Amino acid sequence: MATPFNKWFRLVGTPLLGLLLYLTVYYIDPRSFEQDAHYHGDDAWQTYCLDIVAALFGAFLLSETSFWIIEELNRLISWENHPAWRALVQLVTLTVASIVLIWLLVLGITWLEDPAYQYTETDLLSIRQTIVFGSLMALFINAIHTGEYFFGRWRTTTLEAERLRRESAEAQLQALRSQLDPHFLFNNLNTLLNVVEETPEQAADFVTNLSMVYRAVLQQQEQPLVTLAQELRLAQSYLYLLEKRFGKGFHADIDVPDAWHDRKLPPLTLQLLLENAVKHNSFTASKPLHIQIESTEPDRLTVRNNRQPKPANGVHLTDLEPSGIGLKNIDNRYRLLGQQRPLVHKTETEFSVQLPLLL
Structure with missing residues (x-):
C-alpha cells in the first residue's frame, strides 16, 4: 500500500539517491573517468548523460524492489512478533537484491552496446564500487523505511494512548457527575x-x-x-x-x-x-x-x-x-x-x- 512516505520517497528521495550514488562513485575514483576515452571529446556529454540515466534508473529499481520486499516481509514476518528476525532477514534480502540488480543493470548496458563492450580492470573496479555503494543505498533505504515504520507506530501508539486517556478522563468525569x-x-x-x-x-x-x-x-x-x-x-x-x-x-x-x-x-x-x-x-x-x-x-x-x-x-x-x-x-x-x-x-x-x- 502506497503511504505518503513512499510517494514522497519515489518523487524526491529516489532521484536524489541516484545522483548521490553517481557523484560518490565519481569522486571516489575520478581517475577511472579521466582514463576512459568515452568521457573526453565532443560526445562526452552523451556518456555522462547515459551514466546519470543509468544511476537514476538503478536507484529507481533499488527503491521499488526495496519497497516490494519490505511489503512482502510485512505480510510474512511482523515487526511486533519477531523484531530481531525481521531486521536480519530484511537486511540480508535487501543487500542481496541490490547486488543482483546492479549486476543485471551492468549486463543490460553491456548487451545494449554494439559491439559488446569489453570491461577493463578499471571498469570492473568501478562496478565493484558501484555494487558497494548500491548496497549502502539499499541499507539506507532500509534504515529510512524502518525508521518511518517505527515512527508511524510510535505516532499511532501515542494517538491511541491520548484517545484512551481522554476516554478515561471522560469516564471519570461522568462518574463524578453521576x-x-x-x-x-x-x-x-x-x-x-x-x-x-x-x-x-x-x-x-x-x-x-x-x-x-x-x-x-x-x-x-x-x-x-x-x-x-x-x-x-x-x-x-x-x-x-x-x-x-x-x-x-x-x-x-x-x-x-x-x-x-x-x-x-x-x-x-x-x-x-x-x-x-x-x-x-x-x-x-x-x-x-x-x-x-x-x-x-x-x-x-x-x-x-x-x-x-x-x-x-x-x-x-x-x-x-x-x-x-x-x-x-x-x-x-x-x-x-x-x-x-x-x-x-x-x-x-x-x-x-x-x-x-x-x-
Whole structure:
C-alpha cells in the first residue's frame, strides 16, 4: 500500500539517491573517468548523460524492489512478533537484491552496446564500487523505511494512548457527575422534610423551586462545561431553597458583572460550594452564615463564607468532605478537563474558593 512516505520517497528521495550514488562513485575514483576515452571529446556529454540515466534508473529499481520486499516481509514476518528476525532477514534480502540488480543493470548496458563492450580492470573496479555503494543505498533505504515504520507506530501508539486517556478522563468525569444526583436529592429531601414540619404553608412553594433546581441539574449534568449565567441562575434558585429553610440564619449575595456571564465552568460547581458551606458550618439567627459570590480577580470567581465550624463528637468537621463530594469533586473535574485548579483559602474566620472561569 502506497503511504505518503513512499510517494514522497519515489518523487524526491529516489532521484536524489541516484545522483548521490553517481557523484560518490565519481569522486571516489575520478581517475577511472579521466582514463576512459568515452568521457573526453565532443560526445562526452552523451556518456555522462547515459551514466546519470543509468544511476537514476538503478536507484529507481533499488527503491521499488526495496519497497516490494519490505511489503512482502510485512505480510510474512511482523515487526511486533519477531523484531530481531525481521531486521536480519530484511537486511540480508535487501543487500542481496541490490547486488543482483546492479549486476543485471551492468549486463543490460553491456548487451545494449554494439559491439559488446569489453570491461577493463578499471571498469570492473568501478562496478565493484558501484555494487558497494548500491548496497549502502539499499541499507539506507532500509534504515529510512524502518525508521518511518517505527515512527508511524510510535505516532499511532501515542494517538491511541491520548484517545484512551481522554476516554478515561471522560469516564471519570461522568462518574463524578453521576455522584451529584443522589447527593443533591438526598440533601434537599431532608430540607423539604424540615420545611414541611416547620412551615407547611411554604411546602408547595419549596417543591416548585426544588423541581426547577432539579430540572436544571438534570439538564446540565451531561455537559462538561456550562456558562456562568446558567450556574448563577441555578445558584439563585438553590439559595432561595436555603433561605426558606434557614431564614435569618442564612444570607447570600451575588456580585458578578454581566460581562462575565459568558465564561464557563463545570456544571453544579456553585451548588456544591453552597452545600459545602451549609454542611460544615453551624449558624443561627444570632450567628448567621454569610455567603458571597463575587468576581475578585481576572478570570476567577470567588465564593466565600464566614467560618463557624460545626462540631462533630467534639471534633470540628474538615472543609473537605471525606466522601469525595464537594470541593474534591470540583477539583477533580477541573483537573480532568486539563484546566487550572481552584484555589482554596482558609483562615480562622473565613473560607473561600477561587474558581477559574474558562473562555
